[in-house]
Amino acid sequence: xxxxxxxxxxxxxxxxxxxxxxxxxxxxxxxxxxxxxxxxxxxxxxxxxxxxxxxxxxxxxxxxxxxxxxxxxxxxxxxxxxxxxxxxxxxxxxxxxxxxxxxxxxxxxxxxxxxxxxxxxxxxxxxxxxxxxxxxxxxxxxxxxxxxxxxxxxxxxx
Amino acid sequence: xxxxxxxxxxxxxxxxxxxxxxxxxxxxxxxxxxxxxxxxxxxxxxxxxxxxxxxxxxxxxxxxxxxxxxxxxxxxxxxxxxxxxxxxxxxxxxxxxxxxxxxxxxxxxxxxxxxxxxxxxxxxxxxxxxxxxxxxxxxxxxxxxxxxxxxxxxxxxxxxxxxxxxxxxxxxxxxxxxxxxxxxxxxxxxxxxxxxxxxxxxxxxxxxxxxxxxxxxxxxxxxxxxxxxxxxxxxxxxxxxxxxxxxxxxxxxxxxxxxxxxxxxxxxxxxxxxxxxxxxxxxxxxxxxxxxxxxxxxxxxxxxxxxxxxxxxxxxxxxxxxxxxxxxxxxxxxxxxxxxxxxxxxxxxxxxxxxxxxxxxxxxxxxxxxxxxxxxxxxxxxxxxxxxxxxxxxxxxxxxxxxxxxxxxxxxxxxxxxxxxxxxxxxxxxxxxxxxxxxxxxxxxxxxxxxxxxxxxxxxxxxxxxxxxxxxxxxxxxxxxxxxxxxxxxxxxxxxxxxxxxxxxxxxxxxxxxxxxxxxxxxxxxxxxxxxxxxxxxxxxxxxxxxxxxxxxxxxxxxxxxxxxxxxxxxxxxxxxxxxxxxxxxxxxxxxxxxxxxxxxxxxxxxxxxxxxxxxxxxxxxxxxxxxxxxxxxxxxxxxxxxxxxxxxxxxxxxxxxxxxxxxxxxxxxxxxxxxxxxxxxxxxxxxxxxxxxxxxxxxxxxxxxxxxxxxxxxxxxxxxxxxxxxxxxxxxxxxxxxxxxxxxxxxxxxxxxxxxxxxxxxxxxxxxxxxxxxxxxxxxxxxxxx
Numbered sequence: 053x054x055x056x057x058x059x060x061x062x063x064x065x066x067x068x069x070x071x072x073x074x075x076x077x078x079x080x081x082x083x084x085x086x087x088x089x090x091x092x093x094x095x096x097x098x099x100x101x102x103x104x105x106x107x108x109x110x111x112x113x114x115x116x117x118x119x120x121x122x123x124x125x126x127x128x129x130x131x132x133x134x135x136x137x138x139x140x141x142x143x144x145x146x147x148x149x150x151x152x153x154x155x156x157x158x159x160x161x162x163x164x165x166x167x168x169x170x171x172x173x174x175x176x177x178x179x180x181x182x183x184x185x186x187x188x189x190x191x192x193x194x195x196x197x198x199x200x201x202x203x204x205x206x207x208x209x210x
Numbered sequence: 211x212x213x214x215x216x217x218x219x220x221x222x223x224x225x226x227x228x229x230x231x232x233x234x235x236x237x238x239x240x241x242x243x244x245x246x247x248x249x250x251x252x253x254x255x256x257x258x259x260x261x262x263x264x265x266x267x268x269x270x271x272x273x274x275x276x277x278x279x280x281x282x283x284x285x286x287x288x289x290x291x292x293x294x295x296x297x298x299x300x301x302x303x304x305x306x307x308x309x310x311x312x313x314x315x316x317x318x319x320x321x322x323x324x325x326x327x328x329x330x331x332x333x334x335x336x337x338x339x340x341x342x343x344x345x346x347x348x349x350x351x352x353x354x355x356x357x358x359x360x361x362x363x364x365x366x367x368x369x370x371x372x373x374x375x376x377x378x379x380x381x382x383x384x385x386x387x388x389x390x391x392x393x394x395x396x397x398x399x400x401x402x403x404x405x406x407x408x409x410x411x412x413x414x415x416x417x418x419x420x421x422x423x424x425x426x427x428x429x430x431x432x433x434x435x436x437x438x439x440x441x442x443x444x445x446x447x448x449x450x451x452x453x454x455x456x457x458x459x460x461x462x463x464x465x466x467x468x469x470x471x472x473x474x475x476x477x478x479x480x481x482x483x484x485x486x487x488x489x490x491x492x493x494x495x496x497x498x499x500x501x502x503x504x505x506x507x508x509x510x511x512x513x514x515x516x517x518x519x520x521x522x523x524x525x526x527x528x529x530x531x532x533x534x535x536x537x538x539x540x541x542x543x544x545x546x547x548x549x550x551x552x553x554x555x556x557x558x559x560x561x562x563x564x565x566x567x568x569x570x571x572x573x574x575x576x577x578x579x580x581x582x583x584x585x586x587x588x589x590x591x592x593x594x595x596x597x598x599x600x601x602x603x604x605x606x607x608x609x610x611x612x613x614x615x616x617x618x619x620x621x622x623x624x625x626x627x628x629x630x631x632x633x634x635x636x637x638x639x640x641x642x643x644x645x646x647x648x649x650x651x652x653x654x655x656x657x658x659x660x661x662x663x664x665x666x667x668x669x670x671x672x673x674x675x676x677x678x679x680x681x682x683x684x685x686x687x688x689x690x691x692x693x694x695x696x697x698x699x700x701x702x703x704x705x706x707x708x709x710x711x712x713x714x715x716x717x718x719x720x721x722x723x724x725x726x727x728x729x730x731x732x733x734x735x736x737x738x739x740x741x742x743x744x745x746x747x748x749x750x751x752x753x754x755x756x757x758x759x760x761x762x763x764x765x766x767x768x769x770x771x772x773x774x775x776x777x778x779x780x781x782x783x784x785x786x787x788x789x790x791x792x793x794x795x796x797x798x799x800x801x802x803x804x805x806x807x808x809x810x811x812x813x814x815x816x817x818x819x820x821x822x823x824x825x826x827x828x829x830x831x832x833x834x835x836x837x838x839x840x841x842x843x844x845x846x847x848x849x850x851x852x853x854x855x856x857x858x859x860x861x862x863x864x865x866x867x868x869x870x871x872x873x874x875x876x877x878x879x880x881x882x883x884x885x886x887x888x889x890x891x892x893x894x895x896x897x898x899x900x901x902x903x904x905x906x907x908x909x910x911x912x913x914x915x916x917x918x919x920x921x922x923x924x925x926x927x928x929x930x931x932x933x934x935x936x937x938x939x940x941x942x943x944x945x946x947x948x949x950x951x952x953x954x955x956x957x958x959x960x961x962x963x964x965x966x967x968x969x970x971x972x973x974x975x976x977x978x979x980x981x982x983x984x985x986x987x988x989x990x991x992x993x994x995x996x997x
Binding site: 071073074081086087088089090091092093094095097098100127128129131132137141144145146148150151152153154155156157160175176178179180182183185186187188189190191192193194195196 | 224226227229230231232233234235236237238239240242243334409410411412413460461462463465494495496716717718719883884886887890891892893894895917918919923924925926927929931932
């Protein structure tokens with residue numbers, strides 16, 4: 053059995069017939085062709101698959117595509133127009149907030165959510181705000197710096 | 211043409227990474243992002259038993275499931291594939307390599323051992339059908355603990371290795387028995403280096419594309435060493451190396467777990483070869499945890515002999531190193547060469563002896579994990595230094611000072627036979643102590659203790675061996691390959707540069723740091739240099755990125771290649787400027803006639819003229835390109851001193867890491883921001899081992915920490931700021947003086963944090979606690995309640 057869904061991804065409406073069990077992350081990667089969103093675990097711990105669903109960060113491995121029917125999704129590819137960088141992307145680059153880059157798309161979207169809720173978080177608030185996203189390379193220190201830098205440069209408002 | 215102004219020196223500058231734009235925009239392509247026309251998806255059925263005989267496998271129902279193209283078992287692969295080779299055959303150790311089949315056919319030896327593969331049109335269909343493969347097992351007794359596995363009567367894993375002993379290796383230097391016979395002080399400890407799971411955030415995977423018409427195989431693989439994969443894959447599959455292309459696209463971390471060639475890689479290739487279609491296999495995280503490699507797993511019995519004033523006379527130890535069910539690619543070299551040879555660390559220890567037993571156990575195969583052998587050696591030594599300090603009543607810093615090797619610039623021979631390249635251990639220690647105000651900290655600790663608060667201070671000094679290494683030594687220690695590195699530097703007519711390297715970075719930033727090397731050596735802008743790596747069809751042979759060797763060896767290869775370019779450019783400049791080559795000077799990207807600085811050619815001018823070749827000196831080849839195959843004359847030996855400050859709550863056993871200071875010396879730093887990032891990540895992984903991480907098995911061999919819900923890698927909210935400092939002691943033999951920094955943090959931090967906790971618990975007279983130091987374990991130790 054397949055169900056029709058229409059999901060607006062990074063501003064583009066994508067219509068597909070999908071199995072009800074299809075995870076949103078697989079819809080994004082395999083149906084929408086947006087492979088920036090990553091799968092790093094199978095228990096919703098790692099956060100590599102974090103996207104914005106109607107403006108709120110979700111782990112797209114815990115959401116079915118059919119649940120996102122009619123919704124808008126923003127992935128890492130949609131944070132800024134092609135050729136431009138969002139202040140969060142700019143800050144991750146400037147502060148060496150990534151090494152292998154695998155957790156980075158989810159981490160930046162989680163940072164987006166954090167700054168949306170709290171535009172000027174302290175270091176401790178950032179660390180707590182990102183506890184649902186795992187990074188094995190950076191020890192998180194430069195990620196914290198990146199989020200502080202992004203906040204200082206206008207965060208999600210710019 | 212217009213001369214691009216030579217940039218200011220960029221070596222030493224913390225410029226932004228050149229790899230980041232693709233990574234922060236989601237446009238980088240990792241293995242699982244690769245999609246090929248007609249691609250199939252493989253899912254692997256894995257043993258639920260730690261040890262069992264396979265009685266029968268029924269695949270018909272799975273084969274009939276929707277979307278399924280094929281189901282294969284070990285019977286199919288056995289006829290086509292050779293066993294997975296172990297590539298570090300440590301000599302003089304009576305090594306017993308047991309066959310490691312890509313799919314087990316008669317017996318499974320750990321939970322996660324692969325037994326069948328389903329290939330289907332979609333991954334969902336493949337996993338659905340996997341449930342329809344029926345396997346009847348006859349369970350056998352299992353053994354997990356390496357010391358128990360080596361005892362008489364333990365279940366035997368392999369007929370080839372009676373008593374489960376895969377190897378017995380010994381290192382010794384000096385007269386250790388005499389040292390102990392006369393020693394006024396002897397301290398002993400039994401240390402468990404628990405099993406860890408590397409947990410690169412990107413799981414492993416492969417996309418195999420075999421074209422029957424041409425006999426060519428292309429393999430996209432999550433690997434740290436694509437050239438070794440090509441080599442091993444060719445041996446196992448019979449595909450000739452010239453028709454085998456291995457691509458490491460973007461690779462999401464490795465930490466050792468992407469060195470070996472694992473069952474899934476071979477299975478994916480086998481499926482593509484049998485079906486003539488591209489096949490993708492991507493492991494799940496649970497699959498990664500049960501079947502891809504683990505690290506550490508030592509039981510160490512250690513004795514240290516010393517004088518009453520804290521001078522070490524000898525070190526004697528026995529290590530049982532769990533290997534898991536089979537010998538992974540580099541496994542035998544880790545507890546031996548990378549561990550035992552570093553026994554004396556940064557100290558003058560006149561006599562050492564170590565016996566290492568590599569033991570087969572019914573657990574996931576062990577492989578290199580960040581530090582690989584050196585954290586286990588450093589921990590042992592640093593723990594014993596603190597025990598000695600307790601025993602003789604001398605401050606732990608002073609005990610270390612009394613034993614440190616004095617500063618040296620060019621070679622120091624240690625008791626295990628190694629020659630360290632350069633070191634100033636006292637310098638690093640002094641800097642770390644000054645940073646924390648050590649005396650002040652001790653006063654603060656005493657004051658806190660008087661109020662019932664338990665602060666602890668841990669101090670470690672360490673030295674590690676990396677930059678593997680001279681190929682002659684590689685051969686002598688049984689490594690089944692060379693350990694040199696290569697670089698090709700190619701100038702295009704427009705003055706832009708491609709550099710092709712054999713190493714394969716996967717997060718460490720060499721696309722940036724190597725461009726910095728080229729920029730400084732040749733006077734081009736960093737942005738005019740692109741580093742190409744990770745594709746065996748376009749890069750020269752190299753042995754991969756592990757053991758903190760890419761900059762230490764590959765960076766040297768690159769420096770040598772750029773200097774060859776400069777020599778040719780100087781010749782051509784002399785010709786074009788109608789001056790004798792002896793009269794050509796070079797500065798800031800310009801070759802000019804000595805004394806006449808406005809008669810010059812830029813490197814870009816020369817690149818153009820060399821490529822068009824209209825006017826070359828007689829006998830000069832066209833083009834501006836040089837290659838280098840660099841075999842290092844020695845290893846490099848980074849070192850440093852770390853300090854941790856903790857507070858332990860005796861009511862809950864909770865450890866709060868209050869402060870962490872790292873002083874590391876990796877020689878001159880090409881990019882200090884990247885160095886700092888490597889230290890952050892390394893330190894945090896080592897802290898993870900001390901406080902949170904452990905691969906826990908039950909007695910039947912089930913991995914109880916088989917997911918990220920159960921295995922506790924550090925989160926952002928669990929950590930303090932790491933204070934990163936450095937000293938600079940160049941390596942005398944490296945063309946740029948640089949050492950390695952990828953593993954240093956991990957090597958030093960586990961013991962530093964552990965010693966800090968034990969220092970905090972000193973009033974409770976706790977001798978040792980098994981890692982990780984969870985609140986429960988710490989509380990039990992304080993309150994004398996056994997586990």
